[in-house]
Amino acid sequence: MILQDRPNPIGELLIVLEYWDHILSGFLLTMWLYGWALLMGFFLGLILANLRQYGGWFLSRIASGYIEFMRGTPLLAQLFFIYFLPSSLNIPVGNWKIETSFTILNKDITIILLNYRTLAGLLTLGLNSAAYQAEYFRGSIMSVGTEQLMAAQSIGMSRIAGIRHIVLPQALRRVIPAWSNEAAYLPKYTVVVYFIGVKDLFSQAHLTVTLTFISVTTYVLIAIIFLVTITLISKGLDIIHKKTMIPGL
Amino acid sequence: MQVLKGISFELGEGEVKVVFGPSGSGKSTLLRCINMLNPPDKGEVYLRGENITDPEVNINAMRARIGMVFQHFNLFAHLKAIDNVSIGLRRVRGFPKEEAREKALEVLQTVKMEKWADHYPAELSGGQQQRVGIARALAMDPDVILFDEPTSALDPELIGEVLQVMLDLAKAGTTMIVVTHEMGFAKAVASEMIFLGDGVIIESGTPEHFFISPKSERVKKFLQQLDILYGSHEKLLK
Ligand SMILES: Nc1ncnc2c1ncn2[C@@H]1O[C@H](COP(=O)(O)OP(=O)(O)OP(=O)(O)O)[C@@H](O)[C@H]1O
Ligand SMILES: [Mg+2]
Numbered sequence: 001m002i003l004q005d006r007p008n009p010i011g012e013l014l015i016v017l018e019y020w021d022h023i024l025s026g027f028l029l030t031m032w033l034y035g036w037a038l039l040m041g042f043f044l045g046l047i048l049a050n051l052r053q054y055g056g057w058f059l060s061r062i063a064s065g066y067i068e069f070m071r072g073t074p075l076l077a078q079l080f081f082i083y084f085l086p087s088s089l090n091i092p093v094g095n096w097k098i099e100t101s102f103t104i105l106n107k108d109i110t111i112i113l114l115n116y117r118t119l120a121g122l123l124t125l126g127l128n129s130a131a132y133q134a135e136y137f138r139g140s141i142m143s144v145g146t147e148q149l150m151a152a153q154s155i156g157m158s159r160i161a162g163i164r165h166i167v168l169p170q171a172l173r174r175v176i177p178a179w180s181n182e183a184a185y186l187p188k189y190t191v192v193v194y195f196i197g198v199k200d201l202f203s204q205a206h207l208t209v210t211l212t213f214i215s216v217t218t219y220v221l222i223a224i225i226f227l228v229t230i231t232l233i234s235k236g237l238d239i240i241h242k243k244t245m246i247p248g249l
Numbered sequence: 250m251q252v253l254k255g256i257s258f259e260l261g262e263g264e265v266k267v268v269f270g271p272s273g274s275g276k277s278t279l280l281r282c283i284n285m286l287n288p289p290d291k292g293e294v295y296l297r298g299e300n301i302t303d304p305e306v307n308i309n310a311m312r313a314r315i316g317m318v319f320q321h322f323n324l325f326a327h328l329k330a331i332d333n334v335s336i337g338l339r340r341v342r343g344f345p346k347e348e349a350r351e352k353a354l355e356v357l358q359t360v361k362m363e364k365w366a367d368h369y370p371a372e373l374s375g376g377q378q379q380r381v382g383i384a385r386a387l388a389m390d391p392d393v394i395l396f397d398e399p400t401s402a403l404d405p406e407l408i409g410e411v412l413q414v415m416l417d418l419a420k421a422g423t424t425m426i427v428v429t430h431e432m433g434f435a436k437a438v439a440s441e442m443i444f445l446g447d448g449v450i451i452e453s454g455t456p457e458h459f460f461i462s463p464k465s466e467r468v469k470k471f472l473q474q475l476d477i478l479y480g481s482h483e484k485l486l487k
Binding site: 154 | 316371
């Protein structure tokens, strides 16, 4: 039996960091997914919240149903559903891709911005995030209160104009602290795309492990990257919240 | 639930109608029926001969001609005083930005709030907020302004400044329907008073009629109670 040295974390970290180009490309892809999913979730969530609040009997039921369904089923199941749906209906998904390459410090980095897998992941994350964001938006719309809309209508604004110019500007300011939960934690949830073969940060970590046989140090590094990212997003939103606060409130 | 049960009255140009009565009698509901914020299930409301309860009518355009002042001010919390006043001009009347601002400043002057134009509602006292609320309604040059207990949420020392603005408006010939228990105000400017109880008009008449010889026992009792509660406010009007 060969006696091994105790693993040296610093030494391991240096070996892992030799694969920094993998980790960087994974990180960029994760952020790419995150950005689009958050944006899509924002607009769809805003629409859902308004439908739920103002949509009348039928549309508000549809919106609630959607929100309950998305929040009540596993994200991974939603991803697989969307990913496998076309092939189960015999719809060809094609072998297309949009990618970008650049060189840093003599290393070529190529990122697949969009292909069928990435698209499926993006859609799932966006559709899922929309449901959570919708609930935050609805809460803040309710906290603005019906009196504001009534006052808007009393000077002749239409209901839609009142919602747009009076209710939403206040609701969007108020929602930031609660909405930060979704915005800050969504990066973590993007790791599900690992299961459909998208080369995000998590799957690049996995690849690095298979190349170096160093697992714990690699995953700790990835965890720290997530932690720092999420902390920065939280702090940024905190600053935005303070800057957009209504004076006197 | 039926809140209002057959109420009918007319209001002439430049008249001030004061509506009063116990809590829950339907005063707020009556005002909200008049500007269709609470469309009545039955009945009609006419503004200068136009039936505003007609489903064909553009209700937003009608509401722009009916001002409303709320018990809890309901100023737009994210807008400065001046923007609270000008937003209707801009978004409803289509004024350009500068013109809307100028007109809003003028209106703020009539309620003596021009110095506070750039403050947000939460930075103003209740009395100041309510004066901005009145300015917001006034800016639209409405045919009539509805007031729903405009002073009842105010600290006693702030009531006078709001009543003074309302008195000035009344004296300048503004057509108003005012739900209030400020009997001093009613005495000074009401052309007619209406006592509302359980959704019906129990009694109506001039201030003299009510203060000298009210008919119903209910009205007498109610006025007596008001005297105990609000008696001192008449002095503020002088
Ligand atoms: N949106 C509503 N839905 C159902 N009932 C209502 C609604 N608004 C008011 N009511 C009821 O209608 C009745 C009259 O209410 P309203 O607010 O018009 O009374 P009010 O005379 O203005 O009372 P207050 O002096 O307390 O303001 C009350 O019994 C109230 O419970
Ligand atoms: Mg009321």
